[in-house]
Amino acid sequence: MRGGTNLFKVNLLLVILLLLIPVQPGHAQSGTLEQLDRIADEALQLVKSDRLSETNQMLEYFSKQFLTLTAHDHKFSMDELRIITAAHNDALKAVGSDSMTLNEKISNVTKFRLVVDAISSQHQPMWTEMEGQIMETFKTTQQAVKSRNLEQFDESFNKLLSQYNLIHPSLKVDIAPEKIQKLDAKFEFINQYRPSLLSEKESEQELTALQSDLKSIFEEMKEDEADPSLWWVMISTGSIIIMTLSYVGWRKYKGNKESVNTRKEQND
Secondary structure, three states: OHHHHHHHHHHHHHHHHHHHOOOOOOOOOOHHHHHHHHHHHHHHHHHHOOOHHHHHHHHHHHHHHHHHHHHHOOOOOHHHHHHHHHHHHHHHHHHHOOOOOHHHHHHHHHHHHHHHHHHHOOOOOHHHHHHHHHHHHHHHHHHHHHOOOHHHHHHHHHHHHHHHHHHHHHHHHHOOHHHHHHHHHHHHHHHHOHHHHOOOOHHHHHHHHHHHHHHHHHHHHHHOOOOHHHHHHHHHHHHHHHHHHHHHHHHHHHHHHHHHHHHHHHHO
16 A cells, blocks of 8 residues: 555656646747748649649738738748748749749749748758758869869859859848858859959868858757757756656655664564
8 A cells, every 4th residue: 555655646746847847839830830831832842843823822822821920910020021021022923934944933932932941940940951962062163163164163153152042031030140241242252253263272262261151050050959948858857757766765765764663663
């Protein structure tokens, strides 16, 4: 009977401690935001399938849902509102354009998709998955500079610019403005003086500096990957286990001590 009572007390203590753990709410995660994220993703899948009319309808539907959300709640900062509105408008124009290729339309809708994800995600946004591709393009660009191959350099650097432009609106959501301005300036400098860069020794240094700045941005996002609420749960759970074990040990010690005292009294 004593063992059953002790077990009940342990379980009761564990329940009380669990109830004391505060729930950590997400900064912008709600059912409506998740719905906007799904709509943006659906638009991207549609444009990839060349279903432009349906893509346009999905983007229009996003606009209505977005306006409904912003009319009732203030979930977005002014910068976020401006970034997401600009990306949405670009996607709509691209899908309805007769002069753009399908790849260009997909690119614009992808930008929009990444922006919505960056705003709705608390950790590890989708744009960070571009790191491998971008760094691989950097490697090809640097090889072109070393071999003084202008044609290869133009092709590689154009690809690098395209990749950077794809994530640029999303960077505005997650990265400090001064860091983005620094990146923009370096890209603009290399792009403007690309013909002469191959004949100058400093060209490799310019590319290396740009590569380093971009890499630091991806590293910054990796540092923020760990969810603080997850760490809190881990620490709290560990504390519960320690306290529970301590309680069980104390009860066992007390029980043993009572048994010894009882035997002594009987012997006396």
